[in-house]
Ligand code: ADP
């Protein structure tokens with residue numbers, strides 16, 4: 341097992357707008373610092389201003405450059421056995437789904453998920469010395485209930501109609517019991533499943549009269565790789581989690597009742613638990629990290645802390661009218677940047693290959709003895 345320290349990488353993506361508030365939001369020339377001012381924070385007639393330091397401030401950056409600069413290394417890391425997680429965070433309308441999935445209109449506007457799938461199958465084709473199996477799963481967390489967005493498909497393994505729960509595995513990993521896993525052989529099959537899941541998400545929204553921004557979505561690519569060399573009994577498994585978080589806007593702003601208020605309460609709670617987990621991970625003196633407080637942090641347990649490369653894209657509006665929500669997104673993003681992760685390769689021993697190898701060795705030793 342090898343390990344290396346690597347902090348969570350946090351990027352800010354500003355949604356393009358003709359009304360960019362230059363007087364309030366300033367991207368400093370290092371392209372890693374954002375200076376933000378708020379009139380609301382005035383004290384003694386002084387305008388409050390804050391500096392936020394991140395791994396990158398992305399303003400007027402194309403989908404292709406976002407993938408190359410933010411996501412690509414995490415995707416490729418999964419081929420070395422490292423789990424990877426890319427999350428989009430921010431208020432509704434700021435560009436999370438555009439960043440993660442993209443816009444359907446043009447090929448150029450494809451987001452991180454379709455580009456990651458293309459790269460995964462390119463790597464599978466390139467790495468001729470290994471055999472791979474790639475499975476996909478796609479879930480949604482709505483009001484603390486996990487919904488399988490691909491359960492209607494017949495060929496998934498592991499699916500069942502009961503309640504989906506997060507279970508802890510030996511070795512510290514987590515999985516969702518009852519979630520269907522779908523074997524895919526190429527990019528086209530994978531994109532079809534992405535599309536199917538998106539459609540099921542929309543159908544579910546109509547049935548429950550909800551809006552997609554009220555749920556967290558986790559699209560996971562599960563990769564298993566075996567060396568073609570018989571002498572190598574080890575194999576590697578890894579997960580790539582692509583997470584589109586629910587809108588982070590505060591409850592008071594939605595000002596609604598009933599179902600909407602309930603949704604907002606669950607979102608606020610889970611995002612604040614996410615923050616608590618992140619703060620606990622950042623504090624090396626804390627031994628207990630409260631992953632199990634909600635479904636989101638529990639499902640992401642092996643993706644926020646240890647065994648993982650983690651990237652957060654915080655999506656913000658460029659308009660002055662949204663500056664208070666923008667500040668709250670930036671504060672969350674800055675806290676997230678403190679987390680150090682220690683990626684660990686997920687290596688296992690294939691018992692069948694191990695036996696074959698030992699049998700060969702015994703045969704060899706017997707031959708040596710009889711000589
Ligand atoms: P969210 O998922 O955060 O609620 P969306 O991704 O749905 O927000 O974005 C809201 C709208 O803005 C969509 O119509 C989307 O296509 C558009 N949009 C968001 N970000 C960008 C961008 N970087 N470039 C062009 N259009 C964008």
Ligand code: MG
Nearest residue numbers: 436437552553
């Ligand atoms: Mg969205």
